[in-house]
Amino acid sequence: MSTENQPNHPPTSSHDRAEREPTSPSLDPAEFRAARDQFLRFLRTARQPRTVETYAQALGSVERFLEEHAGRFTDWTEALIHWAVWLSEERNASKATLSTYLSAVRQFAVTAAAEGWLPVDVARLRHQYRLFTPRMERLPNPALEEEYRAMLQAAEQLHPGDGRRARLLRLRNRAILHALWATGMRVSELVSLQYGDLILARKAARVIGKGDKERLVFFSPEAWQSLWEYLRARGRALRADDRLFVRHDKRGEGKPLSTRSVELLFRNLCKLAGLDRYVTPHQFRHAFGTRATDVTGGNLPVVQTLMGHSDPRTTMGYVRVSERAIEEVRRQLQYDEEE
Numbered sequence: 001m002s003t004e005n006q007p008n009h010p011p012t013s014s015h016d017r018a019e020r021e022p023t024s025p026s027l028d029p030a031e032f033r034a035a036r037d038q039f040l041r042f043l044r045t046a047r048q049p050r051t052v053e054t055y056a057q058a059l060g061s062v063e064r065f066l067e068e069h070a071g072r073f074t075d076w077t078e079a080l081i082h083w084a085v086w087l088s089e090e091r092n093a094s095k096a097t098l099s100t101y102l103s104a105v106r107q108f109a110v111t112a113a114a115e116g117w118l119p120v121d122v123a124r125l126r127h128q129y130r131l132f133t134p135r136m137e138r139l140p141n142p143a144l145e146e147e148y149r150a151m152l153q154a155a156e157q158l159h160p161g162d163g164r165r166a167r168l169l170r171l172r173n174r175a176i177l178h179a180l181w182a183t184g185m186r187v188s189e190l191v192s193l194q195y196g197d198l199i200l201a202r203k204a205a206r207v208i209g210k211g212d213k214e215r216l217v218f219f220s221p222e223a224w225q226s227l228w229e230y231l232r233a234r235g236r237a238l239r240a241d242d243r244l245f246v247r248h249d250k251r252g253e254g255k256p257l258s259t260r261s262v263e264l265l266f267r268n269l270c271k272l273a274g275l276d277r278y279v280t281p282h283q284f285r286h287a288f289g290t291r292a293t294d295v296t297g298g299n300l301p302v303v304q305t306l307m308g309h310s311d312p313r314t315t316m317g318y319v320r321v322s323e324r325a326i327e328e329v330r331r332q333l334q335y336d337e338e339e
Contacts, residue, residue, distance in 0.1 A: 027073050029066040035117035036063070039108050048260060058104035061087060077121040080109060081128045088132060102129045142287035143279045148181050151266070154273040168248045171230040173265060176245060178223035180281055184288030184307055185217055186210075187259045187281045195231075196240030215306075 036059045043052045065083045073079040084102060087093045093101065106129050112118040155177060159169040179190060189207040197206045203224045204216045219227065231238065234246075245257045262281055270278050285307075292306050 026071045027066065027076065027079055029063065029070050031118065032063065032066055032076075035112045036108070038115070038117060039111055042111070054100060055104045055108065058101040059108060061091075061101060062105060076118050077125055080105060080120065080125055084129060084132045099133055102133050105129075141283060142290045143181075143283040144287070147270075147273075147275055147279050148177065148284070148287070150273040150275060151269040151279070152177055154269045158268060158272055165248050165250075168230070168233055171226075171233050172245060172248065173269075175223070175226045175230040176262060176265070177269075177284075178226040179219065180284040181287065182220040182223035183217035184285050184292070186285060187262050189217075190281075191243070191245060191257045191259055191262065193244040194240065195238040195242045195244060198244075 040052060040056055040059070043055055047055075062080070062083050065086050066079065069082070069086070070079065073082070083105070084098075087101060088098055106126060109118075109120045109125050110122055113120040113122050152174060155173040156170060158173065159166040161167075176190065179185065180187070183205075185207060186209065189209060193205055193207065199205065199216070202216070202218070203221075204218045206214055207217055208214055227244070231244070243256045247253060247255045247257055247261070266281055267278055289307050
């Protein structure tokens with residue numbers, strides 16, 4: 001057969017064919033930044049500033065990874081998985097950082113996929129992140145009684161003066177410290193308390209915890225007396241739906257107190273008391289849980305009920321703290337015997 005009229009094409013190599021075949025474009029970091037900004041705007045309407053800051057730090061880590069490596073990927077799920085590898089192996093992130101950042105980016109991915117900001121295979125990402133998330137034994141870090149007492153003394157100095165507002169602030173702040181220390185309440189539970197939640201005959205209150213679980217919390221005599229000194233000083237009969245703890249600043253007199261306000265109060269008291277660390281309201285809760293474990297001899301169901309935990313594994317942390325304290329005492333006793 002004649003080849004006279006056939007086109008004369010040179011032989012093609014696999015490299016030549018690959019150059020002519022269309023390829024998927026690499027990822028554009030600008031897409032990620034746009035999704036991140038929308039996510040953080042949403043978070044600011046629903047979460048505390050500290051939480052938003054943590055999410056921003058985690059997503060900032062992803063952004064740094066993409067600036068260096070985005071050209072390697074054509075799939076967002078794959079890129080977010082490789083970021084976790086990079087964070088763990090190349091950046092040598094601590095277990096705490098890795099666990100926190102993976103949780104934050106996982107939540108970002110869920111929202112970004114649901115809103116159509118980024119195409120992410122959430123099920124696959126969750127599975128891979130579960131493999132990467134370190135198993136951590138997070139033992140509670142309770143406040144110490146001497147720290148609690150030092151903060152009580154600072155509460156008498158934080159708002160000096162003989163005026164009504166200064167006196168109310170001192171009484172309120174002292175009642176908050178006593179209440180959190182004596183009951184183990186979460187801050188969110190404390191600021192939500194209403195007068196109608198009090199059970200006067202039992203020196204107790206009904207609180208609604210996580211998962212809308214109701215439980216009773218019991219005040220110590222010191223905490224109960226402090227609460228009533230504050231309530232009487234407010235000078236009017238309280239209705240059932242009146243909040244127990246309210247603001248006493250000029251612009252917000254009588255308005256409900258926020259969790260953020262209590263956290264700021266603790267920070268100011270720690271500074272004024274000259275403590276070596278910032279003791280959080282949640283560390284007061286940890287202190288209560290540790291005391292409850294010691295008093296009950298590690299009775300897990302009782303401590304779980306007192307703390308309002310839905311998962312007994314959370315309560316186990318207090319048992320381990322108690323065992324650790326006992327072991328330390330035992331070690332010191334043996335040391336003393338040897339001397």
